[in-house]
Amino acid sequence: MTVGNVTIGEAARRSGVSARMVRHYEGLGLLPAVARTESGYRQYGEADIHTLRFIKRSRDLGFSMEEIAELVGLWNNRRRTSSSVKRIAEKHLGELEQRIADMQSMRNTLAHLVHCCHGDARPDCPILDDLAN
Known part of the structure; x- marks a missing residue:
């Protein structure tokens, strides 16, 4: 399913993590800076939601945030x-x-x-x- 830009609440719902954790992951640099509307609302795309699912699955397997940061970096590095x-x-x-x-x-x-x-x-x-x- 193709996802256009969605709000943080919708991104949270689709990825299975809370909006608070979405902001936390963004603050840690696990998500790239997301687009914002003119009024400052975050807008998440399909790739962001996919990354949030990746992070959630990694957390479900008990990886630390440091390990997840490494894994996200490797996942995004096609030369890994x-x-x-x-x-x-x-x-x-x-x-x-x-x-x-x-x-x-x-x-x-x-x-x-x-x-x-x-x-x-x-x-x-x-x-x-x-x-x-």
């Missing part, structure tokens, strides 16, 4: 190498895997503590004992 993109994605994947491992360890520890706690009227509690160490 896919190895540059893969390097960013591999680094992020490794970070996600480490966070998952850390969370699984926390889960296992907490599950063990919950299992050990009687949860009765006595004051003894292995959960509190562990937290106090």
